[in-house]
Amino acid sequence: MSGVRLLVGTRKGAFVLTSDGTRDRWEVGGPHFGGWEIYHLKGSPVDPNRLYASQSSSWFGQVIQRSHDGGKTWESVGNKFVYDGVPGTHLWYDGTPRPWEFARVWHLEPSLTDPDTVHAGIQDAALFRSTDGGQSWQELPGLRQHPSATVWQPGAGGMCLHTILLDPSRPGRIFVAISAAGVFRSDDAGKTWRPMNRGLRSEQIPDPTAEVGHCVHRIAMHRSRPDVLFMQKHWDVMRSDDAGESWREISGNLPTDFGFPIDVHAHEPETIYVVPIKSDSEHYLPDGKLRVYRSRTGGQEWEPLTRGLPQRDCYVNVLRDAMAVDSLDPCGVYVGTTGGQVYASADAGDSWAAIVRDLPSVVSVEAQTLP
Amino acid sequence: MTIRVVLPAHLRTLAHVDGEVKLDVGAPATQRAVLDALEAGYPMLRGTIRDQVTHRRRAFVRFFACEQDLSHEAPDAPLPEAVATGAEPLLIVGAMAGGC
Numbered sequence: 001m002s003g004v005r006l007l008v009g010t011r012k013g014a015f016v017l018t019s020d021g022t023r024d025r026w027e028v029g030g031p032h033f034g035g036w037e038i039y040h041l042k043g044s045p046v047d048p049n050r051l052y053a054s055q056s057s058s059w060f061g062q063v064i065q066r067s068h069d070g071g072k073t074w075e076s077v078g079n080k081f082v083y084d085g086v087p088g089t090h091l092w093y094d095g096t097p098r099p100w101e102f103a104r105v106w107h108l109e110p111s112l113t114d115p116d117t118v119h120a121g122i123q124d125a126a127l128f129r130s131t132d133g134g135q136s137w138q139e140l141p142g143l144r145q146h147p148s149a150t151v152w153q154p155g156a157g158g159m160c161l162h163t164i165l166l167d168p169s170r171p172g173r174i175f176v177a178i179s180a181a182g183v184f185r186s187d188d189a190g191k192t193w194r195p196m197n198r199g200l201r202s203e204q205i206p207d208p209t210a211e212v213g214h215c216v217h218r219i220a221m222h223r224s225r226p227d228v229l230f231m232q233k234h235w236d237v238m239r240s241d242d243a244g245e246s247w248r249e250i251s252g253n254l255p256t257d258f259g260f261p262i263d264v265h266a267h268e269p270e271t272i273y274v275v276p277i278k279s280d281s282e283h284y285l286p287d288g289k290l291r292v293y294r295s296r297t298g299g300q301e302w303e304p305l306t307r308g309l310p311q312r313d314c315y316v317n318v319l320r321d322a323m324a325v326d327s328l329d330p331c332g333v334y335v336g337t338t339g340g341q342v343y344a345s346a347d348a349g350d351s352w353a354a355i356v357r358d359l360p361s362v363v364s365v366e367a368q369t370l371p
Numbered sequence: 372m373t374i375r376v377v378l379p380a381h382l383r384t385l386a387h388v389d390g391e392v393k394l395d396v397g398a399p400a401t402q403r404a405v406l407d408a409l410e411a412g413y414p415m416l417r418g419t420i421r422d423q424v425t426h427r428r429r430a431f432v433r434f435f436a437c438e439q440d441l442s443h444e445a446p447d448a449p450l451p452e453a454v455a456t457g458a459e460p461l462l463i464v465g466a467m468a469g470g471c
Contacts, residue, residue, distance in 0.1 A: 035381055059431040059465040060381060060419040076385060076415040080423045 004326045005368040009038035012360035014053055016071040023332055023346040026355045040321055040364045042108050044115035048368050052118050054105040062104055064134050077134035084141035091153045100124045109164035121161035125178040140190035148212040155179030155215045163219050167226040180215035185244050196244030217260045218320040222269035230272050232262040239299050250299025255286055261323035266331040270298040275318040284315040294349050308352035321364035328369055336362030374405055375460035386413040400455040403446040435462040
């Protein structure tokens with residue numbers, strides 16, 4: 001029988017949550033790497049038991065872990081992330097130049113075809129790749145060496161490359177998103193990059209429609225239509241129908257268009273999910289209610305999904321990597337909160353139940369659909 | 372000579388060791404020599420105590436021995452005689468901090 005495995009990264013360790021295809025009962029495994037910040041874990045699409053995890057700590061730096069058995073056992077692999085050449089400067093929060101400095105790996109994106117190849121998005125923003133299962137890492141320096149990089153600035157969480165999307169229909173096309181620079185696309189496997197931010201408007205920067213400088217929180221695509229991208233920006237939910245060449249706003253009737261995650265239904269490419277957050281100065285839910293919003297029309301028209309979610313006194317956040325979907329039918333949807341809850345819906349968001357309520361603050365959730 | 376090293380809990384877990392680590396280090400016993408031997412024996416610790424390129428000690432890591440703070444000693448300065456002879460361990464410590 002098919003099943004689902006959730007890979008949950010928290011501020012104090014990783015957890016592996018498993019269920020059969022009914023998604024009624026879950027086993028909670030972990031903590032793995034207890035006490036360490038686990039920004040992200042992800043499995044290979046071609047070998048679901050091959051997992052990669054980013055483990056970090058202010059004290060002891062970055063570690064990369066790899067599993068060959070779906071998270072039962074782990075081995076540490078390479079953790080040497082060295083920028084190619086002499087890194088220049090970007091801008092600090094106050095607008096002064098600041099040298100690039102490695103802080104941590106935010107996101108790991110395994111190749112769509114090779115379990116030994118995995119990409120890493122890091123802070124300060126750059127893209128690295130390993131082709132030996134994480135043993136060694138090389139920067140794809142064309143991104144950081146883009147002429148605009150000298151004026152990239154950090155968002156509140158640091159200047160992080162947090163989203164990596166691999167186009168399943170065009171090998172070599174990669175989208176990345178950086179806070180607070182924006183979206184970039186490569187069509188040559190990461191050698192050269194172009195900013196893809198036309199149509200974005202950000203009042204927090206001197207030129208609201210500048211080519212770079214936008215605090216993009218997350219982008220998502222459906223693998224059947226990789227030219228259609230959805231974006232949760234610092235403020236505004238956006239959509240592109242031309243592979244990022246241009247964007248238009250689809251916030252529509254959302255109660256607030258600030259938020260972090262955005263994801264797409266596994267079988268309905270026009271069904272998307274966001275979690276509105278009150279504001280950039282408050283970073284918690286509006287009205288004390290956890291409401292996942294769903295649009296079945298590719299944006300603009302949104303409905304709140306509330307059944308089974310707390311509708312009073314709830315002031316958590318849902319971070320950018322903390323939403324995921326499985327590919328069962330009906331599609332499962334999952335969100336993890338900064339309060340340590342992981343909520344699951346086995347009916348595309350119509351109803352929800354907590355899998356666990358008291359984990360450390362959740363940073364990331366990935367869903368694997370197992371045969 | 373055999374040097375005794377006490378790792379912080381998180382690094383013991385990462386290195387899959389219990390208790391002290393014992394390292395054979397040639398003379399003179401220095402911080403650099405001990406860390407070179409430690410990382411050779413336990414490659415998963417590379418980058419967790421000192422930077423892999425500059426070899427600079429990570430900011431939140433401290434080195435104590437014989438009730439002294441050796442964190443700011445030169446990497447090639449000899450360690451105290453009691454550490455070099457194995458009478459006392461070199462303590463690698465995560466800086467004290469509460470919070471999250």
